[in-house]
Amino acid sequence: MNAPLRVNEALLIADRAFKPFKCVAWAPQDGNGELTLTVIDRTNNNIGRKQIPSSAYTDPAQLECLLQQARAELSEEGYTLQSWSMPQ
Template sequence: MTAPLRINEALLIADRAFKPFQCVAWAPQDGNGELSLSVIDRTNNRIGRAQIPCSAYSDPVQLEHLLEQARAALSEDGYTLQSWSMPH
């Protein structure tokens, strides 16, 4: 069984998943436990975004699935990402 991820670990994983682009992540102050991600290109334009519920970012399997989906969407939009795999 895999240990739940803390938010800081999830943020680091998400940041690495979208290289060479920047991933900006934050947890809204409304306390709903959601994590918001925006992927920013070199000209500071947002090229992608995602909302990840606490239950997903704390579960490595769900987080990997959601990050892979977001990566696939960026690839379909013509963005080239560096290779990435979920750390284990």
Template sequence: MNAPLRINEALLIADRAFKPFQCVAWAPQDGNGELSLTVIDRTNNSIGRKQIPSSAYTDPEQLQRLLEQAREELSLEGYKLQSWSMPN
């Protein structure tokens, strides 16, 4: 996957990366192009946050690195995530 990602594709990928938890993602209205991700547990508590600049979420390799880093941070905090790999 070398073609630039559209925001909707990046959102779907991010959502799948944090299963079994829910990933809520949005682009702030200030128009800076940044994507905000919040991972929520089953009791609706936020367990992780990540800001992703547009240059990273449009690039599959950068997005993969950032999502893997966020997954690792959650794992270190004791959260068990399902296995995941970046789609091709």
């Protein structure tokens, strides 16, 4: 996947990256283009948060790197994620 991503595509990818947990995303109203991803466990507790600038979520390679970092952080905290790889 080399073409720039649209925000909706990036959100779908991020949601799949954190299964079996839920990933909620929002963009602040200030219009800076940054996305905030929050990973929520089955009891609705916030277990992780990552802010992603628009330059990163539109670039598949940068998005993959940030998602892998966030997954690693959750794993280090003892959360078990399903296997995942960036769509091609």
